[in-house]
Amino acid sequence: MxxxxxxxxxxxxxxxxxxxxxxxxxxxxxxxxxxxxxxxxxxxxxxxxxxxxxxxxxxxxxxxxxxxxxxxxxxxxxxxxxxxxxxxxxxxxxxxxxxxxxxxxxxxxxxxxxxxxxxxxxxxxxxxxxxxxxxxxxxxxxxxxxxxxxxxxxxxxxxxxxxxxxxxxxxxxDKLLLKEFKRIQCEKGETAISKVKNGVCLGCSMKVSSQTLDKLNIAKEIVYCDNCGRILYK
Ligand SMILES: [Zn+2]
CATH class of the missing domain: 1.10.287.1490 (Helix Hairpins)
Structure with missing residues (x-):
């Protein structure tokens, strides 16, 4: 992951x-x-x-x-x-x-x-x-x-x-993931990866959808914030 x-x-x-x-x-x-x-x-x-x-x-x-x-x-x-x-x-x-x-x-x-x-x-x-x-x-x-x-x-x-x-x-x-990470980093300025706390992305302070939360809980794939597009982690 x-x-x-x-x-x-x-x-x-x-x-x-x-x-x-x-x-x-x-x-x-x-x-x-x-x-x-x-x-x-x-x-x-x-x-x-x-x-x-x-x-x-x-x-x-x-x-x-x-x-x-x-x-x-x-x-x-x-x-x-x-x-x-x-x-x-x-x-x-x-x-x-x-x-x-x-x-x-x-x-x-x-x-x-x-x-x-x-x-x-x-x-x-x-x-x-x-x-x-x-x-x-x-x-x-x-x-x-x-x-x-x-x-x-x-x-x-x-x-x-x-x-x-x-x-x-x-x-x-993984090269593709790295490319994606760098792209988000360029776009967002400083942080490309963001923590989710109490269902909120700390990168943009918005609630993430329950589907996204489910995906994050399963933790099998890279999950992105619905709102800001940052890579999420728990
Ligand atoms: Zn976000």
Whole structure:
């Protein structure tokens, strides 16, 4: 009767249809593209932050150099004031003024330095957060890519296996019946063989005639649905 063989063929055809859907599904590719764009944007921001930190560092170094020079000058002036000015009032006055000015300038420089350091710390923190985000994005990109490749490879393998199985099954079936099966399959799209449950063909959801049911119960020949023409089985 070949019903089991036809069912297995049908099953394999359905598997192939399912696998082809996986192969055509471009959801994975779109998601990968989205992840990549997100990664590139964050990477760009990361590089900008690195650049900003570098320029802040060099600014700090410049200011620090100036601070050292001023400190040196201040020390010299103070030394001269206490050791070399003697009673030269003019010199004492000018030294005192310079010392006062230097101290003011040093104060300003120090508060500038503190501001830079605070800002630097904040940006460096942002950098750390961004770095973690980048790592996470890269990981999910790689995982998802691997997953997609595995899915695609599995679908390809399954299709190959189903095709081989169909070929083998087809060889074991009566040629005329196979031709008929394929004709119905072409006509109906996906299923050429359909189960009858409670007297209803599940292919078209219509009741089959009692004569057809009788023939199906005797199970001596291939029986077709009165309505949709599919091969019936119980
Ligand atoms: Zn039917």
């Amino acid at each position: 070949y019903i089991n063989e036809l069912l297995k063929i049908q099953e394999n055809y359905n598997k192939i249809i399912k696998c082809n859907k996986v192969l055509k599904d471009n959801y994975c590719i779109q998601l990968l593209k989205k992840l990549k764009i997100e990664f590139e944007e964050k990477k760009k921001k990361y590089k900008e932050i690195e650049k900003e930190l570098k320029s802040m560092k060099s600014l700090y170094e410049t200011i620090n150099e100036k601070e050292n020079e001023l400190n040196q000058k201040l020390k010299e002036d103070e030394y001269n004031l206490y050791n070399n000015a003697g009673s030269d009032f003019k010199l004492i006055k000018s030294l005192q003024e310079r010392i006062k000015k230097s101290k003011l300038e040093l104060n300003e420089i120090e508060s500038k330095e503190i501001k830079i350091l605070e800002k630097y710390e904040k940006i460096e923190n942002d950098k750390k957060v961004l770095r973690k985000e980048l790592e996470k994005l890269r990981d999910s990109f790689n995982n998802f890519k691997e997953e997609s490749i595995n899915k695609i490879n599995k679908a390809k393998e399954d299709i190959k296996k189903s095709k081989e199985d169909i070929e083998k099954l087809e060889k074991s079936i």
